[in-house]
Amino acid sequence: MKLKITLLALLCLFFKASAQSFTGASEHELKVGDHVPDITIANIINYNSASVKPSDFKNKILLLDFWSTWCSACVGNFPHLYSLQQKMPDELQILLINCKSTKDNLAKLQSYFNKRKNYYQLPCVVEDTVLDKMFPHQTIPHYVWIKNSKVIAITYAPEVNEKNIRSVFEAGRVKIIPKPHINYDDKESLLNLLKGSQNQTDFYHSVLLPYQPSMLFHEQFRYTDDLRVTGIEIVNCSKINLLKLALGNIGHLQSDRIIIDGMDPAGFLADSTAESWKAKNCFCYEALFPACNREEAVEFFRQDFTRFLQVKIDSVERDMDCYVLTIADSGKITEAKQGTKVETNIFDNTGAPVFYSNYSVKDVLYQLESKYQVPFIDETGLVTRVNLQLPANYRDEESLMKAFIRQGFQLTRSKRKLRCLVISNQLAYPATAQNH
Numbered sequence: 001m002k003l004k005i006t007l008l009a010l011l012c013l014f015f016k017a018s019a020q021s022f023t024g025a026s027e028h029e030l031k032v033g034d035h036v037p038d039i040t041i042a043n044i045i046n047y048n049s050a051s052v053k054p055s056d057f058k059n060k061i062l063l064l065d066f067w068s069t070w071c072s073a074c075v076g077n078f079p080h081l082y083s084l085q086q087k088m089p090d091e092l093q094i095l096l097i098n099c100k101s102t103k104d105n106l107a108k109l110q111s112y113f114n115k116r117k118n119y120y121q122l123p124c125v126v127e128d129t130v131l132d133k134m135f136p137h138q139t140i141p142h143y144v145w146i147k148n149s150k151v152i153a154i155t156y157a158p159e160v161n162e163k164n165i166r167s168v169f170e171a172g173r174v175k176i177i178p179k180p181h182i183n184y185d186d187k188e189s190l191l192n193l194l195k196g197s198q199n200q201t202d203f204y205h206s207v208l209l210p211y212q213p214s215m216l217f218h219e220q221f222r223y224t225d226d227l228r229v230t231g232i233e234i235v236n237c238s239k240i241n242l243l244k245l246a247l248g249n250i251g252h253l254q255s256d257r258i259i260i261d262g263m264d265p266a267g268f269l270a271d272s273t274a275e276s277w278k279a280k281n282c283f284c285y286e287a288l289f290p291a292c293n294r295e296e297a298v299e300f301f302r303q304d305f306t307r308f309l310q311v312k313i314d315s316v317e318r319d320m321d322c323y324v325l326t327i328a329d330s331g332k333i334t335e336a337k338q339g340t341k342v343e344t345n346i347f348d349n350t351g352a353p354v355f356y357s358n359y360s361v362k363d364v365l366y367q368l369e370s371k372y373q374v375p376f377i378d379e380t381g382l383v384t385r386v387n388l389q390l391p392a393n394y395r396d397e398e399s400l401m402k403a404f405i406r407q408g409f410q411l412t413r414s415k416r417k418l419r420c421l422v423i424s425n426q427l428a429y430p431a432t433a434q435n436h
Contacts, residue, residue: 030134036149046113047123054149061168063094066142068102069112072347074141077157079349082120092165096124099132119350138216154179156275206287208308211236211278229297231288238282239309240268246302253421256373261424314422322375324414332408336385354390364388377416
């Protein structure tokens with residue numbers, strides 16, 4: 001397990017404005033119901049004008065989508081947004097907002113959109129640095145709905161749909177799940193934050209807390225200067241990932257290598273970006289304790305989860321059906337050149353052929369395993385990184401096998417003895433025990 005893992009999003013920002021047109025308006029956060037100043041929104045690409053104002057979209061919904069090129073959840077929703085834009089041009093204007101803190105830049109964004117121009121084109125603000133203070137947020141994608149220069153909603157992705165958009169025009173209002181915002185400092189105790197206290201007096205506790213919708217998923221160990229561990233913090237993690245994290249060396253296993261014994265698997269193996277699912281199946285965990293070595297901390301962590309979730313965890317080897325990748329013709333393999341950008345479009349959901357640039361074979365197979373839910377085993381022995389082209393219908397076994405053959409590999413169905421995670425029901429503590 002890495003010393004500190006922080007996943008998902010950095011802050012993205014709102015639309016770009018010049019300093020001259022934005023005097024004083026950046027000093028406060030705008031919320032639902034607030035008026036949006038009629039500022040100049042500049043640095044726009046993929047649009048018929050390089051700058052606009054909110055007043056230019058009178059009687060339309062101006063939907064601001066905060067995103068980055070490295071956010072798979074963001075880009076995976078673009079085909080849906082483009083479809084809405086094409087279907088509802090008189091009611092909706094989508095404006096993508098890419099902020100400077102994402103480390104994206106004009107060249108990177110132009111390259112990104114050029115590769116996908118046959119599937120969608122959406123206007124995008126480049127390198128915004130100003131209006132993040134108006135719409136602060138910690139997770140992306142992040143959607144701000146504006147109509148007639150008034151903020152009418154701030155939402156998650158599932159709320160951006162035709163039904164909700166039409167309800168704004170037909171009923172004059174929108175009834176959708178809002179996206180709350182919490183100012184969160186990951187240097188503070190999670191428990192103290194959620195209790196509303198900045199006074200860190202606790203020095204020994206462990207607690208399991210419910211899903212916090214406005215906070216980033218992340219996990220981290222807290223260290224002293226001499227690298228001893230004093231705490232563990234995990235935010236908005238599913239049950240299965242909590243358990244896998246506690247197991248260290250097999251924590252990378254995907255759901256096809258996890259066996260649920262005697263329990264309903266839905267809460268463990270199912271996964272969803274829907275807030276309703278997360279509210280039931282995701283948790284936050286924090287433990288603070290006297291300084292100890294990492295092995296002792298991980299054991300503390302593991303014991304807590306078996307108590308909290310009332311399960312027994314075993315690791316076993318079983319014969320399993322799987323796909324095995326080997327080398328068929330090394331002369332056809334395209335090795336990536338040093339310095340080539342690491343990139344794939346497998347998360348785009350555009351229906352385009354899938355490409356991998358500068359990827360390890362292991363990482364490619366890991367992603368294919370997550371799509372097929374069948375183990376993919378690397379027996380190529382390759383340590384170099386490669387470029388690969390897979391078909392758009394890569395979930396079709398025959399098409400995938402043919403694509404690998406063309407590029408010097410052979411993918412076959414076989415059986416292998418693989419290590420699996422077995423989760424079984426073992427009530428060791430009362431269900432109400434939530435901290436100690």
